[in-house]
Amino acid sequence: MTLLTIILMALITFTTRYLFIHPRLPVRLGAKMAKLLSFSAPAVLTAIWVPIIFVQQGQLNVSLNNPYLIAASFAVLAAAKSKSIYLTMLVGLITFIISRYFFVL
Amino acid sequence: MVLTKKQARLLMVKKGFLDMLPLNLAVLPWGILCGSLAIQRDFSAFEAILMPLIVFAGSAQLVAIELIANNASLATILFTTFIISSRHFLYGLALRDKLKVLPTPWRYGLGFLLTDELFALSGHSKAFVGQLRLVYALVAGGSFYLFWLLWNVTGVIAGSYLPDLTHLGLDFAIAVTFIALVIPTIINLPILVTVIVAGLLSVLFKLMAFELDLVAAALIAMYCGYLTERFQQKYSAASSDGHNGDTRQILKDK
Structure with missing residues (x-):
């Protein structure tokens, strides 16, 4: 049963990725649509990371007790200043570990 | 080389x-x-x-x-x-x-x-x-x-x-x-608008336990970014109708 579930799940994830790059699909993208889609990367990726920072167990957490928020603030600054992916990750992870495990405010 | x-x-x-x-x-x-x-x-x-x-x-x-x-x-x-x-x-x-x-x-x-x-x-x-x-x-x-x-x-x-x-x-x-x-x-205003709207709405939808939270937030954010760009272009086109060529150039460069 689990095996069947996994195989069907694989079909679904593949279909969602592949469907719109299939050439026979009768979809034409106009210039306006292409322009709109050019905003998809910042839009989707942001909609993935922001809730991780602010929402825990279904609750909004905007406080200094939220290690995610503190570390993310430093990471955003690091990313804006350095534009370096490694430095941003390093700053984020170090501030996260410090604020989560050492600094219980 | x-x-x-x-x-x-x-x-x-x-x-x-x-x-x-x-x-x-x-x-x-x-x-x-x-x-x-x-x-x-x-x-x-x-x-x-x-x-x-x-x-x-x-x-x-x-x-x-x-x-x-x-x-x-x-x-x-x-x-x-x-x-x-x-x-x-x-x-x-x-x-x-x-x-x-x-x-x-x-x-x-x-x-x-x-x-x-x-x-x-x-x-x-x-x-x-x-x-x-x-x-x-x-x-x-x-x-x-x-x-x-x-x-x-x-x-x-x-x-x-x-x-x-x-x-x-x-x-x-x-x-x-x-x-x-x-x-x-985030190199221009339309992308900044996209990111801010996506961030706000994704949190809001998540709190509302809305199942399509991610995609809905992203789609609306994309549209806001798109509108911002359209608005910028219109604004720069309108100012070029006047005599202020410099402003137009500055807006275009943004």
Whole structure:
């Protein structure tokens, strides 16, 4: 049963990725649509990371007790200043570990 | 310096690997979590490894493991998988014109590898154009697949020795990676508007427990970014009707 579930799940994830790059699909993208889609990367990726920072167990957490928020603030600054992916990750992870495990405010 | 074809290809292999490397490392905790959670929730090792091997989707795997362990109905599991995966429709649409013209094996291969991470590295206007950029995408996407598998297998092997990892805050690694990817791409007002709207709405929808939270927030944010750009263009066109050529030039440069 689990095996069947996994195989069907694989079909679904593949279909969602592949469907719109299939050439026979009768979809034409106009210039306006292409322009709109050019905003998809910042839009989707942001909609993935922001809730991780602010929402825990279904609750909004905007406080200094939220290690995610503190570390993310430093990471955003690091990313804006350095534009370096490694430095941003390093700053984020170090501030996260410090604020989560050492600094219980 | 003139490169032979082989040297150029090798260079792209290296670049694809190195560009994806930070993302490959960032999903280490997430992959170990998926693998070990499957074992802790009584999946066989074969089933636990089949997940990253053919489903190949972090959040969908994690949610499905919990659902299967809780004896949810097949329909619920598949519907949830579909909802979580539906953001990929946007990636396919955004890359459609570049990928639909590729030979079938490339299309299927890159289609399978089209994760959030590969999409994040596909922003270049000429991404997937020409053989060298295809090699780049294949190595970037392929290495992500192999690392994801490796971390999952590690989790499967370590499985029963590890404590329950679900509340350690491992999801922060995902968040910080996307911060590192998104923030440097905010180079103009329309993108800034997109990011702010996506951030606000995704939190709001999440709090409302709206199932399509991610995709809905992203779509509205995209539209806001689009409108901002239209508005900017209109404004610059209007000012060029007057005599202020300098303003127009400044606005255009933005």
